[in-house]
Amino acid sequence: MSVGIGGRLEARNLAKTYELKSGPREVISDFNLTLEPDTLTVVMGPSGCGKSALINLLAGYEDPTGGEIYLDGKRVQGPGPDRLVVFQETALFPWLTTFENVAYGPKIRKELKGANLERTVLDLLKLVGLEEFRDKYPSQLSGGMQRRAELARALINQPQATLLDEPFRGLDALTRSLMRDYYLDLFEKRKGTHLFVTAELDEGLTLADSLVIVTNRPATVKKILKVDLPRPRVEAIRAEKEYLALKAEALELLHEEAIKSFKAGGLNSADFVGAYAALA
Amino acid sequence: MSDTALPGLTAAPSLTDAPKALPPSGLWGRLGGGFSRWLKSSSPWLNLLGLVGFLLLWQLLSRVLKVPLFVKLPGPWETVVEWFSPRPVYGISVFTIEYYQHIGLSSLRVFLAFLLATGLGVPLGLLMGWKKTFSDYAFPILELLRPIPMLAWVPLAILMWPGRESSIVFLTFLGSFFATLLNSWLGVKSIDPAYFRAAASLGASESLIFKKIVWPGAMPFVFTGLQISVGYAWFSLVAGEMLAGEFGLGYLIWDSYILVQYPVIIIAMITLGLVGSLSSFIIRAIGNALIRWKVKENG
Incomplete structure (x- = not known):
């Protein structure tokens, strides 16, 4: 497995405004963020603040209304296998088996063939614990397995950047923590530049090299917290002083934004404020 | 759901991250x-x-x-006796060659019309669902033609096509075409946009997206449409044969009515029911074999 395949993904003055019936809605404004090669950046912010829109822009599914995106200094537009997305809801092709889904990218780009392709896919399936399920269709896999298959489908392409949009949402607590361990292990073994959006602070802090707190809509970078905790990360880091200090700081920042979102009448913001008040 | 399954247990979230039951x-x-x-x-x-x-x-x-x-x-008993009689009073039974000629010719007409409707309706429907420009062109025409009852086409069909055979096949085709088209269109519309995005990210070209996303993704709807359309085909066939046929089950029903051979009407009707069921069973079987990925959760 190659280590150090990640690229430097930059968002420069990124902006996105949607033209709605009720008038223009500015979702992202003046967004500047650099993802350093082979680091894991976690993005957090009030719900409905435009995190999914950010992913869509970075992936090239939507065009920004302002600013540019650069990958290793080169401007990128439109979707491509250099920036892959792991979706909130599974986007595995239901008509392909686990093996065929994971093999899809390199196969259609004709990068790998025959025994070579098979070996690469199987190595990756082994890494995510799915080698016995290679011939099953997505509907025959559990929710956690589907997410792992989806991770494998993205990572086989060795993308310069991997964008994960709340990939573990909707999983039960136990599966979620298992998935986090799988993912952490995968990242620490293979590296790559990762952007991970989550609404769970503990999940974010456990994973991150840096934690980006995003403001209420229009989304812009509020603060970047460096998470200099040793890797490989284990559950025990959550009891360390440094972790707790970071968590307190992040909570305060998030709480500020949640209050703003609440005052602005943001979607789900009442729940959000309540939840963070309870945590703090 | 099976009788032994406990509702509380089946509804519980999968804490163990175990795979679903494999049928x-x-x-x-x-x-x-x-x-x-x-x-x-x-x-x-x-x-x-x-x-x-x-x-x-x-x-x-x-x-x-x-x-x-x-x-x-006619009572059921006399119908059955006539149907299975080696020397039928009205000349139609399972022992007469004419019976099979009628079945054969009707089936051939339905088969031809269904093949045409599928060959045209599926690609057209898939294209319309996939490319908005294409559906913008085609939609008004189709919405104008689709609601016209098949029977309204009868005079035109007879005028336009040379001979009875082609006009009957045309009428049968019309009946089944729109059901196939609409369902293929809906089939593409039903595909989660995330699959298109995922394929584009992974580097799929337009032709690959059609082959690997549009076609397999729309397949369940296409086959539902084909089952409906084969039913419409039989419906239209009978109307066409009654009006313009010289052979076939629809013609046989009408002819027997005129000739006061009532048991034959019942025989032809039951036969239509049987061949109709058989044709939709064949389509369902082909569909199930092709769409293996659409697994029912409780096997």
Whole structure:
């Protein structure tokens, strides 16, 4: 497995405004963020603040209304296998088996063939614990397995950047923590530049090299917290002083934004404020 | 859901991250499992009871009580006797070659029309669902033509096409074409946009997206459409044959009415029901074999 395949993904003055019936809605404004090669950046912010829109822009599914995106200094537009997305809801092709889904990218780009392709896919399936399920269709896999298959489908392409949009949402607590361990292990073994959006602070802090707190809509970078905790990360880091200090700081920042979102009448913001008040 | 499953347990979230129950794979595996279970259940006896009850009621109304509404209806017994008689009174039974000529010709017409409707309707529907520009062109025309009842086409069909054969096939085609088209279109519309995004991210070209996303993704709807459309085809065929045919089951029904050979009407009607069921069974079987990924959760 190659280590150090990640690229430097930059968002420069990124902006996105949607033209709605009720008038223009500015979702992202003046967004500047650099993802350093082979680091894991976690993005957090009030719900409905435009995190999914950010992913869509970075992936090239939507065009920004302002600013540019650069990958290793080169401007990128439109979707491509250099920036892959792991979706909130599974986007595995239901008509392909686990093996065929994971093999899809390199196969259609004709990068790998025959025994070579098979070996690469199987190595990756082994890494995510799915080698016995290679011939099953997505509907025959559990929710956690589907997410792992989806991770494998993205990572086989060795993308310069991997964008994960709340990939573990909707999983039960136990599966979620298992998935986090799988993912952490995968990242620490293979590296790559990762952007991970989550609404769970503990999940974010456990994973991150840096934690980006995003403001209420229009989304812009509020603060970047460096998470200099040793890797490989284990559950025990959550009891360390440094972790707790970071968590307190992040909570305060998030709480500020949640209050703003609440005052602005943001979607789900009442729940959000309540939840963070309870945590703090 | 099976009788033994506890509702509380099946609804619980999967804490163990275990795979879902895996049903037997392959068409025959699933059909075979279903059939032996069906045989062991009470269903076949209830089916039989219902059928016998229906025949008894029919005999009672038409031949015993002679209810005015049913008095001209041939009874089930005389129909069955005629149907399986080596020397049928009216010349149509399972032992006569004419019976099979009518079935064969009707089936051939439906087959041709269905093939045409599928060959045109599926690609057109898929294109319309996939490319908005294409559906913008085609939509107004289709919405204008689609609601026109098939019977309204009869005079034009006879005028336009040389000979009766082609006009009957044309009418049958019309009946089945729109159902196929609409369902193929809906099939593409039903595909989660995330699949298109995922394929584009992974580097799929337009032709690959059609082959690997549009086609397999729309398949379940396409086959539902084909089952409906084959039903419409039989419906239209009978109307066409009654009006313009010289052979075929629809013609046989009408001809027997004119010639006062009432048991033959019933024989032809039951035969239509049987061949219609058979054709939709064949399509379902092909569909199930092709769409193996669409696994039912409780096997």
